[in-house]
Amino acid sequence: MxxxxxxxxxxxxxxxxxxxxxxxxxxxxxxxxxxxxxIGPSGSxxxxxxxxxxxxxxxxxxEVILNGTKIAGQTQKELSRIRLKEIGFIxxxxxxxxxxTVLDQLxxxxxxxxxxxxxxxxxxxxxxxxxxxxxxxxxxxDQLSGxxxxxxxxxxxxxxxxxxxxxxxxxxxxxTHRAHEVVxxxxxxxxxxxxxxxMVTHDERMLTYCDRVYHMEDGKLSPVPHTPxxx
Numbered sequence: 001m002x003x004x005x006x007x008x009x010x011x012x013x014x015x016x017x018x019x020x021x022x023x024x025x026x027x028x029x030x031x032x033x034x035x036x037x038x039i040g041p042s043g044s045x046x047x048x049x050x051x052x053x054x055x056x057x058x059x060x061x062x063e064v065i066l067n068g069t070k071i072a073g074q075t076q077k078e079l080s081r082i083r084l085k086e087i088g089f090i091x092x093x094x095x096x097x098x099x100x101t102v103l104d105q106l107x108x109x110x111x112x113x114x115x116x117x118x119x120x121x122x123x124x125x126x127x128x129x130x131x132x133x134x135x136x137x138x139x140x141x142d143q144l145s146g147x148x149x150x151x152x153x154x155x156x157x158x159x160x161x162x163x164x165x166x167x168x169x170x171x172x173x174x175x176t177h178r179a180h181e182v183v184x185x186x187x188x189x190x191x192x193x194x195x196x197x198x199m200v201t202h203d204e205r206m207l208t209y210c211d212r213v214y215h216m217e218d219g220k221l222s223p224v225p226h227t228p229x230x231x
Contacts, residue, residue: 002067003031003196004164009062011048022048024219030196035187037199037207040216046200054166055079067163084113088157090167094149096141102152103137106159127155147178165197183209
C-alpha cells in the first residue's frame with residue numbers, strides 16, 4: 001500500500017546495565033492525502049519517531065513500511081535513495097543555502113537525483129507560484145521574510161514529488177500569523193498532491209489543520225479526540 005506504516009515499532013538504547021526505551025511499541029498508518037499531527041512534551045520520543053519514519057534511524061523492533069517497501073534490511077545506498085525520492089523533510093528552520101536563489105534551492109534537490117530537465121524547472125516554478133512565491137524566484141534567502149523562507153523550504157520538500165512528507169516543528173521560528181499560514185499551506189499541498197504527511201509539533205494552535213492527532217509520552221503513542229476544521 002502507499003503511504004507510511006509503523007507496526008509495533010520500538011527503539012531502545014543500552015546504557016550500562018539498563019535499557020532506555022525511546023519508543024514503546026508504536027503503531028501508526030498514514031495514507032495518501034492524510035495530515036497527521038503528533039504532540040507531546042520534550043523527550044517524549046517524537047524526534048526518535050520522526051527519525052525512524054524518515055529512514056534516518058533503524059528501529060530496534062517492529063516494521064516500518066514506506067510505500068509498500070520494508071525499510072529493514074535495505075542497503076545504505078537504497079535508504080539514501082528512499083530519503084531523497086520518497087520523503088520530503090520540513091525542519092524547524094528553513095536551512096536554505098545562502099548563495100542560492102529561491103528557484104535554485106529547489107533545482108539543487110533535483111540535481112542530487114540526476115539531471116535537471118525542463119519539466120523539472122517548470123514543476124519547481126509552478127510549485128513556488130502555488131505557495132505564493134511566484135515573484136520571489138530570483139531572490140536570495142536574506143531578501144525573504146521568515147515566512148517566505150519557510151514556504152521555500154516547504155516547496156523544496158515537495159519538489160521531488162515524494163509520497164511522504166515529514167515536518168519537524170515547522171512553525172518553531174515563526175510568529176502566530178506566519179505559523180498558521182505555513183501549516184495551512186502544508187495541509188493544502190498534502191491534500192492537493194495526495195501525500196501522506198506527519199507533523200511533530202508543540203504548537204497546539206496548528207492542530208486544526210490536521211486530520212488526526214496523537215499524543216506521545218514516554219515513547220507511547222495514543223490518539224487524541226479531534227475534529228479537523230475541514231470536517
